[in-house]
Amino acid sequence: xxxxxxxxxxxxxxxxxxxxxxxxxxxxxxxxxxxxxxxxxxxxxxxxxxxxxxxxxxxxxxxxxxxxxxxxxxxxxxxxxxxxxxxxxxxxxxxxxxxxxxxxxxxxxxxxxxxxxxxxxxxxxxxxxxxxxxxxxxxxxxxxxxxxxxxxxxxxxxxxxxxxxxxxxxxxxxxxxxxxxxxxxxxxxxxxxxxxxxxxxxxxxxxxxxxxxxxxxxxxxxxxxxxxxxxxxxxxxxxxxxxxxxxxxxxxxxxxxxxxxxxxxxxxxxxxxxxxxxxxxxxxxxxxxxxxxxxxxxxxxxxxxxxxxxxxxxxxxxxxxxxxxxxxxxxxxxxxxxxxxxxxxxxxxxxxxxxxxxxxxxxxxxxxxxxxxxxxxxxxxxxxxxxxxxxxxxxxxxx
Amino acid sequence: xxxxxxxxxxxxxxxxxxxxxxxxxxxxxxxxxxxxxxxxxxxxxxxxxxxxxxxxxxxxxxxxxxxxxxxxxxxxxxxxxxxxxxxxxxxxxxxxxxxxxxxxxxxxxxxxxxxxxxxxxxxxxxxxxxxxxxxxxxxxxxxxxxxxxxxxxxxxxxxxxxxxxxxxxxxxxxxxxxxxxxxxxxxxxxxxxxxxxxxxxxxxxxxxxxxxxxxxxxxxxxxxxxxxxxxxxxxxxxxxxxxxxxxxxxx
Numbered sequence: 001x002x003x004x005x006x007x008x009x010x011x012x013x014x015x016x017x018x019x020x021x022x023x024x025x026x027x028x029x030x031x032x033x034x035x036x037x038x039x040x041x042x043x044x045x046x047x048x049x050x051x052x053x054x055x056x057x058x059x060x061x062x063x064x065x066x067x068x069x070x071x072x073x074x075x076x077x078x079x080x081x082x083x084x085x086x087x088x089x090x091x092x093x094x095x096x097x098x099x100x101x102x103x104x105x106x107x108x109x110x111x112x113x114x115x116x117x118x119x120x121x122x123x124x125x126x127x128x129x130x131x132x133x134x135x136x137x138x139x140x141x142x143x144x145x146x147x148x149x150x151x152x153x154x155x156x157x158x159x160x161x162x163x164x165x166x167x168x169x170x171x172x173x174x175x176x177x178x179x180x181x182x183x184x185x186x187x188x189x190x191x192x193x194x195x196x197x198x199x200x201x202x203x204x205x206x207x208x209x210x211x212x213x214x215x216x217x218x219x220x221x222x223x224x225x226x227x228x229x230x231x232x233x234x235x236x237x238x239x240x241x242x243x244x245x246x247x248x249x250x251x252x253x254x255x256x257x258x259x260x261x262x263x264x265x266x267x268x269x270x271x272x273x274x275x276x277x278x279x280x281x282x283x284x285x286x287x288x289x290x291x292x293x294x295x296x297x298x299x300x301x302x303x304x305x306x307x308x309x310x311x312x313x314x315x316x317x318x319x320x321x322x323x324x325x326x327x328x329x330x331x332x333x334x335x336x337x338x339x340x341x342x343x344x345x346x347x348x349x350x351x352x353x354x355x356x357x358x359x360x361x362x363x364x365x366x367x368x369x370x371x372x373x374x375x376x377x378x379x380x381x382x383x384x385x386x387x388x389x390x391x392x393x394x395x396x397x398x399x
Numbered sequence: 400x401x402x403x404x405x406x407x408x409x410x411x412x413x414x415x416x417x418x419x420x421x422x423x424x425x426x427x428x429x430x431x432x433x434x435x436x437x438x439x440x441x442x443x444x445x446x447x448x449x450x451x452x453x454x455x456x457x458x459x460x461x462x463x464x465x466x467x468x469x470x471x472x473x474x475x476x477x478x479x480x481x482x483x484x485x486x487x488x489x490x491x492x493x494x495x496x497x498x499x500x501x502x503x504x505x506x507x508x509x510x511x512x513x514x515x516x517x518x519x520x521x522x523x524x525x526x527x528x529x530x531x532x533x534x535x536x537x538x539x540x541x542x543x544x545x546x547x548x549x550x551x552x553x554x555x556x557x558x559x560x561x562x563x564x565x566x567x568x569x570x571x572x573x574x575x576x577x578x579x580x581x582x583x584x585x586x587x588x589x590x591x592x593x594x595x596x597x598x599x600x601x602x603x604x605x606x607x608x609x610x611x612x613x614x615x616x617x618x619x620x621x622x623x624x625x626x627x628x629x630x631x632x633x634x635x636x637x638x639x640x641x642x643x644x645x646x647x648x649x650x
Contacts (some may be wrong), residue, residue, distance in 0.1 A: 003517065224503050224521070225514035227492075231500050234489040241449065241487070242560065243475035243504040252512060 019207040030194030043200030050210040056291040056303030058260020064298035067233035072133030076106040076258040078280030080265025085154045085275045092165030093175045095270035106262020114254035140277040153276030296370030320348040402427040408457035417443040418624045430601040432611045435621035441604045450474045480561035481570040486553035490546035498528035505564045531563040551582040571603040
């Protein structure tokens, strides 16, 4: 279906089901219960899951297929955000032109930066992209203040022209982002017994865009173009002597992944119409590298999983503070309770980076293929078990 | 006039004269071997033919066109395919994917975006790849990961990848180096078969005299960067100058 083979189609269906049912899946605990703080099904966070999913999917097209590790992809994300906000300021609060401009402008940026950076490979390429991103960050932060509004960040204000929309609504407030009148902030709460599920327009817009982005990524992976990108990672020398010029291929991959980043940045601004220079900082570029490696480099679903996991840690795991820990271990005698809380304390709450770092180290060491490899191993082990079952108990297990 | 004409080619690396006054003419549909002791400049000459190195002096004409100043992929598009000393294949890809890449290169040129079509929809190319794999007896390995194959199989795959492009000139850089006797003989058989079946010119650099004398129609002996003699194989065998070059007077 959709021009995909059976395996890819079922993968796509799984992702469709997961994203469409996310408000249920991520809200397993009843509101008001002790576990409710682990619910991730609120619009703001769900939007972040899928937006960073798009960012990571695009990054994986470059890093996963060609092996070129860019340390500056956040620059394209930032450029996308700024473009979108400018569109909201000048044209209208409709997100469609804003997102189109984000993708186009970040594509142009990627073309220029990629053209220069791709003259080198390996670590030198990474350093060049890092340098470009840091330059963009510094420019946005200071010199380009008229365009980026420097430290404060770019925001929509009441006196923006918005030629196709209105500068201010009838009641004198700033209009909200919408898709042909459908407000991004609009949400519907479904109450089922003790549970509350929130369905937000913003989330579903982001989710549909991510599904399209994911589908396009599958098509690229399975196309001759994708094959050439994998060949570049494998052996550039052979590719040269096979009559192919690797440079336009890598540049195209770089621009495509830059446009994905711009799309993510545009969506971010569409959900919350502001853009700041910190979106371009190198830590943001490093984050998408971590997402991709954690989920599984060069796999289709890996980057999305990695993005979800890191954002979950950042937003949910970080909420476990000492009070929460004390309430969990309150059944223990006082001294032991305090001791256990003391031991766990550095790993949770503000220390979530530590836990994530440990998980990252474990994944890289034992599962070089990321979470996807972990899933594959479990699936293989289960299949093996099933095959072994009908055999008589006396047979030795293989190996 | 041969299909490959090398005229007065010279190449220096700093003070070292790697090649000087090399003249070579390879006639169409023959197998021309270039032999010589270590350091004679065989690999340098080959690199000058494929665009990896640019000679300091002289000219290299292929099929009436100069190859000088062209990059390796352009030279390949002119019809020259090269087999390396250690097999250069796409080790991370499957055998079939390895075969598809040269076919796409041949059909689409050096670059085409081609990002929404599916590889598995290219029926005619897949059939062509399968035919070629069948020719080198590797059809049963089509789904195999290229890195997992034996060295002999990697060599066969590399040759299949070159041949599937139907090149006018096939350059072989010590194709049997480091191979066991049986693999060497297999490779010789394969090359003889290729010669008989196809209209193809082969230029081969080789140390193994057994390989050279089984295949070559003509032999050039290179020593210290200059061609010593060029003649038919039977005349090379007992040639005093060749013996001198290999055994050396200086030693």
